[in-house]
Amino acid sequence: MSGGALSRVRSWLASERRAEDFRLPPERILAPQLGLSRAELRKALLVLEAEGRLERKVGSGTYLRQASDVELATSVSTDVNVLAGRTGPLEAMAARVALEPELAQMAALHASPKQLLELRRLEREMRAAPDWSVYEDLDAAFHDLIAKSAGNPLLYDLHRIVNGVRRIVVWQRLNPSDGAPQGGYHSFKEHDDIVSALERRDHTGARAAMSAHLKSTIAAMTAGG
């Protein structure tokens, strides 16, 4: 299926806004209206049903689900590759600057002792990473655990999207022959500062340490580092 049928059905849905219990015309009628074969239409409907956008009942019809609310977000692509494709490194960083200081602040208040131990362990393993790919895995896990420790499920989900996008953007720039981060790599001390602030339960310190870390990362990126 080319994306054509799916986008055509989406466009049609957007132009045919109805109440949330809107019943679509039968497939055999809608398909020719949209210039599609019934099979093509069915594929698009299948994807939309899997997205939770529609409900299809044999013998009854196909119904739109809670259109006004679902539309608001279902047009948001969570295909991380698509998001990464339209996100530059600095844009990804801007999203991190928005989310991660807030998450660090919340983590200082909510992290469990076990989570703090794990963060300290990850911080140490990053210093010993044998190459950049291992370092990046550990770095993503480090930031993911901070986000999880914050205790806000919605913010955690948003962070996971951003973390996924960021990883793809970073992988596009990594040269596998670049070896490993050296001992003076700026992030090592910054990660230490973050974990120390979390351990002290210093929420403003944790926020400041995370902001400093991200700004330092942006500076290194814009310096071509």
Next chain:
Amino acid sequence: MSGGALSRVRSWLASERRAEDFRLPPERILAPQLGLSRAELRKALLVLEAEGRLERKVGSGTYLRQASDVELATSVSTDVNVLAGRTGPLEAMAARVALEPELAQMAALHASPKQLLELRRLEREMRAAPDWSVYEDLDAAFHDLIAKSAGNPLLYDLHRIVNGVRRIVVWQRLNPSDGAPQGGYHSFKEHDDIVSALERRDHTGARAAMSAHLKSTIAAMTAGG
């Protein structure tokens, strides 16, 4: 298609982890392995392809795409109803507190003159809203436009998810007989302050005005307002 075929294929993929260029067995071979008809398997593969998980090439085969990165985000639920179901009002506000001051700051730098005129128009219409449902529509559009004006596609997408969740959470609390916002409603002045700062291109002022607006909203919520 019951969810059975799709989840069966997902489980099989999870147990058969391979390198990112993993080529799946041909449909005619994999279907009987999974106890599915070829048609059932094809529907599951279609959904997974739409999610960006797979790439299917006629005459060549079906390939897994960047599993380690895609997995990071595909387990994130973007069904706004599901997200709303596990998000309380204060948690939704925490997500807004993280995102919207940053977006307001960026909007002050990037908004077009046309977008500023539209924001001013929305701000005025909100003062005249005949009931809460109209007010909420305008309010969502107001915040959506600020997010769009910021010029960062990833942050805009994140905001749309949050805005969708927030709308559902708010609708659960709205009593339709509550009438309309009164003339002294705190948000009226706060929206004015935000738009004024944007018009002045005052990015720190815009950030502060948005923060104040959100804190005021939280205070009203926790006071039972």
Next chain:
DNA sequence: TTCAAAAATTTGGTTGACCAATTGCGGCAA
């Protein structure tokens, strides 16, 4: 023996016929 073109095979994609589930209408009994 090697290389290029043609043929055969393999793979995912489409189609019309038919199947399964639901709805609505008409007829009949109380």
Next chain:
DNA sequence: TTGCCGCAATTGGTCAACCAAATTTTTGAA
């Protein structure tokens, strides 16, 4: 007149046959 049941029509779902694209093998010429 009302309620229930059976049947036909309608709706989405499945299937085997066939189609389109890519890959592999075979053939023929140099």
